[in-house]
Amino acid sequence: MNKIHDVDYLYATARLRALEKNMLTGRDLEKMVDASTLEESYKIANDISLHSRLEAAEYEQAIGDMLSGAYGLVAELTGESEVLSVFRYKYDGHNLKVIIKSQSLGSDPLRSMSPLGTVPKEELLRAFRERRLDMLPERLANAAFEASEALAKSGNPQTVDIMIDRAVLECMLAKAEEIGFPFLTELVQSQIDIENIRTAVRLKRMKQELPALQRLFLDGGTLDAARLYEAFEAEGFDAMRDMLYITRYYTHFAPLFDTLSGRGSSLTAFEKGAENYIISLLKGAKLVAFGLEPVISYLLGKENEAKDIRIVLASKEAGVESKNISERLRDTYA
Numbered sequence: 123m124n125k126i127h128d129v130d131y132l133y134a135t136a137r138l139r140a141l142e143k144n145m146l147t148g149r150d151l152e153k154m155v156d157a158s159t160l161e162e163s164y165k166i167a168n169d170i171s172l173h174s175r176l177e178a179a180e181y182e183q184a185i186g187d188m189l190s191g192a193y194g195l196v197a198e199l200t201g202e203s204e205v206l207s208v209f210r211y212k213y214d215g216h217n218l219k220v221i222i223k224s225q226s227l228g229s230d231p232l233r234s235m236s237p238l239g240t241v242p243k244e245e246l247l248r249a250f251r252e253r254r255l256d257m258l259p260e261r262l263a264n265a266a267f268e269a270s271e272a273l274a275k276s277g278n279p280q281t282v283d284i285m286i287d288r289a290v291l292e293c294m295l296a297k298a299e300e301i302g303f304p305f306l307t308e309l310v311q312s313q314i315d316i317e318n319i320r321t322a323v324r325l326k327r328m329k330q331e332l333p334a335l336q337r338l339f340l341d342g343g344t345l346d347a348a349r350l351y352e353a354f355e356a357e358g359f360d361a362m363r364d365m366l367y368i369t370r371y372y373t374h375f376a377p378l379f380d381t382l383s384g385r386g387s388s389l390t391a392f393e394k395g396a397e398n399y400i401i402s403l404l405k406g407a408k409l410v411a412f413g414l415e416p417v418i419s420y421l422l423g424k425e426n427e428a429k430d431i432r433i434v435l436a437s438k439e440a441g442v443e444s445k446n447i448s449e450r451l452r453d454t455y456a
Contacts, residue, residue, distance in 0.1 A: 423455030
């Protein structure tokens with residue numbers, strides 16, 4: 123890939139900055155949560171961000187259309203298909219998981235597949251059935267076939283998630299390092315590190331032994347595996363918090379570890395706070411005057427917005443109380 127020059131993104135940055143004004147703020151999400159019905163909540167999101175002609179009952183399609191539009195616009199403004207592929211791999215991974223699991227259930231996967239992967243979903247389904255996934259990175263293709271075999275043997279769908287998610291992050295990191303843009307690599311490495319921290323916390327809460335963490339640990343991040351393993355085996359969560367002291371994560375995560383102490387503590391606040399670290403990176407990057415950083419931040423900000431809209435609307439549809447909805451929402455990018 124050619125060297126990235128900030129000046130090449132002058133127009134794209136200006137255009138996307140203008141569109142950020144139409145993204146949901148924290149106050150907008152509060153209004154959605156406080157709305158009496160699914161329809162009222164959907165209208166708030168639709169008027170500000172979704173801009174869809176679909177009805178509230180079709181909110182999943184409306185959210186998908188919004189994301190497709192965001193990816194399409196960024197591709198049009200920048201021509202950066204290589205950069206976008208870093209973030210599209212997770213949709214390839216989602217589609218592969220849907221295909222593999224539907225195969226064991228004998229159901230049609232297409233309705234649950236995303237159009238945002240690097241490979242069109244119909245083509246991916248056909249290629250998987252013909253066992254020729256050469257259009258995907260080799261490690262992701264191999265993981266798909268291995269996961270399919272593992273599911274057939276174990277009957278445990280979680281195995282599929284673990285194997286595919288690992289391969290997706292490996293592909294994202296390999297592509298980011300190939301492109302050679304520091305902010306892109308930092309984003310992916312941060313995702314890997316955060317997933318390792320979250321995994322360690324979950325397993326410790328479940329009173330699992332060290333081999334479980336060693337089996338699930340993801341390579342490629344910046345955290346030292348040996349130090350994390352040592353902290354994992356210590357009593358309580360203080361050692362895990364302290365091992366982050368010399369890393370860029372300490373300031374953000376130290377207060378989150380405090381939420382894990384005491385009776386009645388829940389993983390909810392920790393999990394949400396962990397995801398908010400990425401949002402803090404994006405908010406910092408959008409302050410760059412112009413360049414690829416604010417372009418990437420806009421795209422991932424839209425993905426975060428889509429997740430929050432989906433949480434609120436799905437919860438409204440299920441009749442979840444407003445308080446419980448708010449507890450699940452991430453920080454907003456806007």
